[in-house]
Amino acid sequence: MQRRRLLSAMAALSFAPGISLAQEGKPLRLVVPFPPGGATDITARSLQESLARILKQPVVLDNRGGAGGSIGMAEVARAPADGLTIGVATLSTHGVNPAVYSKLPYHPTKDFVGVTEIVKAPGVIVVNPAVLPVKDFADLVKYLKANPGKVSYATPGNGTIGHMWGELFKSSTGTSMVHIPYRGAGPAVNDVLAGQVAVYFDQVASSLPHVKSGKLKALAVSWPERLDVLPEVPTYAELGYKQANEPSWFGLVAPAATPAAAVDRIQQAVAQALKEPAVRERLAGQGLYPSGTTPKEFTAQIGSEIDKMKRVAAYAKIALD
Missing domain, CATH: 3.40.190.150 (Bordetella uptake gene, domain 1)
Incomplete structure (x- = not known):
């Protein structure tokens, strides 16, 4: 009986959360x-x-x-x-x-x-200012409406949240852009920086260093309030697009x-x-x-x-x- 109790205690120790001796190392x-x-x-x-x-x-x-x-x-x-x-x-x-x-x-x-x-x-929409010199979100919408289907936007791939954000942007603003899917955020950002694609939708983390350096321009973020790391950039909700603010x-x-x-x-x-x-x-x-x-x-x-x-x-x- 005592031996059984000892074995049970050892088994419990081995699989207890935070210990799992069988997995350490x-x-x-x-x-x-x-x-x-x-x-x-x-x-x-x-x-x-x-x-x-x-x-x-x-x-x-x-x-x-x-x-x-x-x-x-x-x-x-x-x-x-x-x-x-x-x-x-x-x-x-x-x-x-x-x-x-x-x-x-x-x-x-x-x-x-x-x-x-x-x-x-948080999500963000950014543009390469050397390719698309728009001053803000409203200016981008105005440009896209004047040039339907002539601007491409990059995302980390088909079915990514960046793709969903891009399509929501188009539906919400009544604009038209061509989707260019990549195999991840890294390759997508690289092509936006190189000027191969003008607009990019993804999480803030992927674009933040390039926004800080001035190579990309952030136009809107999806977050309940303005971000500490991008205090000058409005939220989608501020701009009247609550459905894109998730x-x-x-x-x-x-x-x-x-x-x-x-x-x-x-x-x-x-x-x-x-x-x-x-x-x-x-x-x-x-x-x-x-x-x-x-x-x-x-x-x-x-x-x-x-x-x-x-x-x-x-x-x-x-x-x-």
């Missing part, structure tokens, strides 16, 4: 479903060092870009459910994609369990059958990391705002976001297959 693979350089990648790298220290195991980033994040998410969905693989879920991969694609290589709810939301991410988010998911103890362990590590001043400062400096939720809350959030994005897709008449 083994690499944790963090799949980022977009290329380096974008807001998704920035979020993951901002947490990487702290998570490795808290979890006492290496955290290895695995960028799997393409297809609006679908390639990376499919990789997470088919990974072993052993608590050693997680992925960065986004509003694109777990909201927009299910709303605009009838077929995906993963099921957004059945194939995953939510771990936690990490940050809220921010994006990034979180973590694990394969569906991952043990609850392993999920809780990672969630608690993220919560601890988000309390560290250096991490919060790093994220805020990129226009990313730490949040944090429980696995149950984040799983429910994903379901509600899919419903919301389906309504937006119907409103904007977006269907990609």
Whole structure:
């Protein structure tokens, strides 16, 4: 009897949240479903060092870009459910994609369990002032109406939140632009900087350094109030476009059958990391705002976001297959 109790206690210790002796020291693979350089990648790298220290195991980033994040998410969905693989879920991969694609290589709810939301991410519309010398949002709308279909806009890919924001902009303003999808925020920003495309829709984090340097001009952000990092830039709501004022988010998911103890362990590590001043400062400096939720809350959030994005897709008449 005493031996049985001892074994039970040891088993409980091994799988208790925050301890998980079976996983300590083994690499944790963090799949980022977009290329380096974008807001998704920035979020993951901002947490990487702290998570490795808290979890006492290496955290290895695995960028799997393409297809609006679908390639990376499919990789997470088919990974072993052993608590050693997680992925960065986004509003694109777990909201927009299910709303605009009838077929995906993963099921957004059945194939995953939510771990936690990490940050809220404001969106932004920027232009290359050397290509399109408009002075503000109203000036851009005026120019586009005078030149229908002659301006292109870049996004991190088909089915991304940037794509949704772009289509919402067009529907809301009654303008016409040509969509140029890329394989991630990094390549998209590079072409906008090079003048290959004039307008860009994505999270603030991807464009902020270039806005600060003057190479790109920000015209509006999707956030409840003006951002500390871009105080001179109005929100969409201020400009009369409340339907375009919703921010994006990034979180973590694990394969569906991952043990609850392993999920809780990672969630608690993220919560601890988000309390560290250096991490919060790093994220805020990129226009990313730490949040944090429980696995149950984040799983429910994903379901509600899919419903919301389906309504937006119907409103904007977006269907990609």
